[in-house]
Each structure stands twice: as C-alpha cells, then as structure tokens.
Amino acid sequence: MTIAFISDIHGNFEALKAVLAEIDRMRVAEIVCVGDVVGYYSQVNECCDELRRRGIPSVLGNHDWYLGYGGFCTRSRSVNECLVYQRKVITSENVNWLRAFHLQMQMDTVRIVHAGWSDPIDEYLTNPSEDYFARLSGTHFVSGHTHVQSIHRFGGKTYCNPGSVGQPRDGDPRAAFATFDGETFALHRVAYDMQKVFDRMEAAGFHDYYYGGLKTGAKNLRRLAD
Template identity: 70%
Template sequence: MTTAFISDIHGNFEALKAVMAEIDRLGVTDICCAGDVVGYYSQVNECCDLLRERAIACVMGNHDWYMAGGGFCTRSRSVNDCLAYQRKVISADNLAWLKTLPVQLQAGEVRIVHGGWGDPIDEYLKPSAEYFDQVEGKAFVSGHTHVQRLEIYGDKSYCNPGSVGQPRDGDPRAAFALYADGRFTLHRVPYDMQPVFDLMEAAGFNDYYYGGLKTGSRVLRRLHD
C-alpha cells in the first residue's frame, strides 16, 4: 500500500488543493499529515474542513498547539499576528478538532511526529544516523522545518515531506512525499498563489506576511531580529 505524507499546510488552501489533486491523480487514498494545519495564512477553516472530511490522520504541530491551547509563539511576532486573526475566524468545530490531535502517530511501519522524537511538537530535528540509533523503528516522518528531505541510514529511513503551504527550501512549489514498499519518494506541485495573496490582503496583511511564498524562502521576522 502507498501512503502520502503532507505537512505544514498553514492555512494555505490553494496549495493544499493542488497537493490533494496530485495525490488523487496518483491513486493514493491513504494520507497522513505531520501537523501545522493552521498558522500563517487565512483559510484555516477550509484546510481543517478538508482534512476532517477526508478523515486524514494528523498529528499536532506547534501552530496547532498554539491555536488549541490559546498560547502564542515566543519566537515570532508575525506568527502571533497571524494567530490573532485566525482565532477570530476559526470555527468552534475546527478548534475542537485541533484539540483532539495526538502528538504522534504510527502509519504501518512509519512513525510520525511534527517536530522530533525528543520534542514531538517543537523540536527542529537535525537528522543523523546517531540520532536515529536512539529511536526505535524503521521509517520516520516529521515536518516543522518546511525543508523537504530524505535520508537513509542503513535499514532506517527518515523523510521530511516538506511544507504544503510555506516551503522554505528555495522551491516555492507545494511539497509532499509518498511511502511504498519500504521507500520514500519526494514530490512537488505548482499552484496559483494569487488567491492566497488576495485573501491575506483582504484580511489586513501585506506582502511582508506572504511574500516568501513567491520564492520558497522564509521572510517572517523574529522577535529578537
């Protein structure tokens, strides 16, 4: 069986629709999400609705955690600006759903977290053979860094499927991964970003908040910058 892995959607429904269309075209029906359905962009309800309607298993990401728990990010004022807006628009049903997300999942032989196995929600994982020597299992997926990556360590494999909604690896196309017959493959999909820009402007956000989508780079400012 083939499983698709998506991550870091961040309220970017245009990117999510493109990824889901490609996954459907490939005939894959088993889909898992490595977290961060919300955060950054404006269509948080549409993204939550789609995952719920398709019964896509999802772990909790740090942005999901902020939203579900009413907290904020200590690293970024811009993240908090976006969260403040999203708290005003997210539906009660979707907020309740976010609160039910587990911090880790198992999909066949693949172990899934958002961050890492030291901190499932907020670890910025630096994969290495030594790291995974300490983690039980054969195949691993995490998100959080928004950088698509595939590493093989002997009989173990690690994949970051990259970000659907906000790639940070210099490739602006939406990212996902597939796992079949013990092997990960990485995939990218182009999409029309203009509706994202228009909706963000309508919500009161300027190019500073979404400009990085155009190049696949990180542009949001941290509090200490």
C-alpha cells in the same frame, strides 16, 4: 499500500487543493498529515474542513497547539499577529478537532511526529544524524516542522521530511509532499495559484510582508519564525 504524507499546510488552501488533486491523480488513497494544518495564512477553516471531510488524520503541530489551546509563539511577533486573526475566524468545531490530535502516530512501519522525537511539536531536525536515530526503535520515520523536504538513510533506517504544503523554505516555491510505498519514500512538488493566497491575505488586512516569501520558497520567510 502507498501512503501520502502532507505537512505544514498553514492555512494555505490553494496549495492544499493542488496537493490533494495530485495525490488523487496518483490514486493514493491513504493520506496522513504531519501537523500544522493552521497558522500563517487566512483559510484555516477551509483547510481543517477539507481534512475533516476526507478523514485525514494528523499529529499535533506547534501552530495547531497555539490555535487549539490558546498558546502563543515565543519566537515571533508576526506569527502571533497571524494567530490573532485566526482566532477570530476559526470555528469551534475546528478548534475541538485540533485538540483531538495526538502527539505521535504509527502507520504500518512508519513513526510520525510533527517536529522530533525529543520534542514532538517544537524540535528542529535540521541536520538529522545517524546517532539521533540509533536511539529510536523502528525503521521508517517522518516529521515536518522545518519546511525543508528531504530523505536521509542511516543503515537500516530512513527518515523523510515531506516538506511544506503551504510554506516551503527550501528555495522551491511549489507545494511539497511525500509518498511511501511500504519500502521507499519519494518526494513530490506541485505548482499552484499563489495570487489567490495573496489576494485573500490582503483582504484580511495583511501586508505583503506576511506572505511575500511564498514567491521564492524563501528559507527565512520575510523573517517569520516557524
């Protein structure tokens, strides 16, 4: 059974629709979200509603935690400004849905967290190492959080970061996801209409500062922290 992994959607419904359409085209029936359904962009309800409608499970990301439990980001004022807006628009049903997310998940042989296995919602695995994964039981691992798509193999273990659906930071602005066929991970990218995201953010009162980095897949999205 092939599984598709999506991560770091961040309220970018246009990117999510494009990714799900491609997954449907590939006839991949099983989809798992690696966290951060919400955060940054304006269509948090649409993203939550679509995952709920499809029955797509998700682990808890740091932005899901911020919005679900009333937390704030200690690294970025801009992130918190986005959260203020999202708290005004998100439905109570979607808040409760976010609160039901687990910190970790296992799908067949794949262990899944949003960030890392030392801190499931806020550890950055920017340079995955063999020593790190030698301490973990299992053979296949998936996490997101860095918004950088990658696959790393360490002996008999494989780690995959599917990248970000809604806010890539690896220099490729196309929405990212990954698939796993039971043995091998594969990385995928999909183009989408960013202008619709820009228009909705502007209508919500946000300046280009908050979304301009989407155009290039900037590593440091206009200084917005994760």
